[in-house]
Amino acid sequence: MAVSGTDRMVVVPKENYRMQRVRNKTSDLLYSIFRYALIIGISFIILYPLFLKISVAFKDKQDIYNPTIYMIPQHFTLDNIKLAAQVMDYLPLLANTLLFVTITTLLTAISCALAGYGFARFSFPGSNVLFVLVILTILVPTSTLMVPMYLHFRNFDFLGMIRLFTGREGINLLNTYWPSMITAATAGGLKAGLFIYIFRQFFKGMPKEIEEAALIDGAGGFRTFARIMLPNAISPLITVILFSFVWQYNDTFYSALFMSESPLISLKVASLPAQANQLIPQLMGFGSNSGMKADPNYVAMIVDTGILLAIAPLIILYLFVQRYFVESIERSGVVG
């Protein structure tokens, strides 16, 4: 807004000055109306699919063909949710997924924090080259490594040790949690390079004196890290844990590759439409061979409800932590 400097303001006659203030005020007002219109519009675009799903989840079957209903159903029902939960086998599925995702997230956070600290504070031969290699792991598409990784975990044999001791060819780790656990614990999981980068930037910005003081007081390297550096790194930790959790929860790439038969929500959701088509007639009391097909609109409703059930834990989580999420990112080292 064009505010003239103090020396010029003296020259402006009083009426003109008042005029200008009015003009400024109207343009400010217009701008803020424009801003709100834009923000509300974009928010609507983001929230609309979600509202639609929530509406569908509580809608009764007889409301499907009623064109007068917009969003708020006339006949509320929990049947859709029950049926979708039945099709997905929801509660065991959710418990299993949460356990798996929590463990991999914690392993990722620990290993990436260690690596980030190592790269930020120590210089050893080749440390810069190695950090360039961290960046390389971000850049190379995961599909390039897909086939060798698959074969590697199919006959897992670390340095030939299994063969040495038992004489057997490696063990098949596919469809167990081990492949994901191993990659997470060695900072090689989903977008781990990015997390190492975030931690490194954060630790680089911390004052060196803290560590020196700890060193003089007799704390070793790992104690300094665990007792002093990590408690101060809350904001990058929250960022990494949140991102890692969410990406792991939604991941289909690694889970389809290593654990295609395991009960995980991301895999279940992808196959939900086929499942719903197959199971709904049975669950509604028709025999599997009766050739009955469920109403496609009804199946679509159940699929939508199932998707809502799948993303509900993330939304609930987000409601609680969104504040930290935004703040921590603003403060942590994403900027570089």
Place this chain on the structure above:
Amino acid sequence: MRTLRLSLKSRRALLGLAFISPWLIGFIFLFATPLLQSIRFSLSNLSVAPGGYVLDFIGLKNFKDAILVDATFNRILVDSVGAMLLNVPMILFFSLFTATLLNQKFKGRTMARAIFFLPVILASSAVAAAESAGLINLMGDISAVDTSAEGGASFNVVSIVRMLNDVGLPMAYVDYIVEAIMRIYDIVSSSGVQILIFLAALQSVPGSMYEVAKIEGATAYESFWKITFPMVSPLILTNVIYTIIDSFAGSPVTEAIYQTAFKTQNFGLSSAMSWLYTLVIGLVLVVVGWVLSRRVHYN
């Protein structure tokens, strides 16, 4: 107790190596080794045997097959790169614009931010797949979805095109804008992380700079181009690279590579495809990085 006498410097170096050792082990065994193996695979014919696999060296045949023989691969690759070139500027523009908006002070800012970052949480290829499949159920088959989507949207598009044409914009721009409007949901939902990065950058611009500019009589427009833009420009490069990589992650090319490996069991061809793909991405990144880094302002 006698310990090995080491200078402080080498003790620190060993400690540093200890800190990165989990990553280093993972890197060597789960990144570097597979990377080299996949080069070998791409040059060989791989057949799965009971206790592992057998490799027959066949030179560049897999690469030739991927480009010349495979019915769809080169088309999918070109399409993905084209879509990426369209998407990146749109996502970048939108995220910078949104970040500037969200950085201003207004009532309900916290809520607006929470909503704008929701897509980061909800972006899931599984959900997208289920949704489109659900739609197919509803419509009969996939062609019905296409035609109905076009039928539904064409009215709006025509009116937009007319309006913009009347204003006197060149057709190329009109095309681009229409494209952007048609895909507004995709753009909004794939720019969450970029908004966060820009927002963080905007917060690190010292407020005193804006005050000085204001006192000097700069308009909001001027201070955006003279202060905000140069200050966030290093992050534009970061965001471009992030967006390019991100747009490749769930692309049809990845799907094609996966199908080739695990449906047709042609692991060699799949490796060759993924290497072609990696090379294309690498090339794009180098070109974009080179062009942008000459214009970026570092302080």
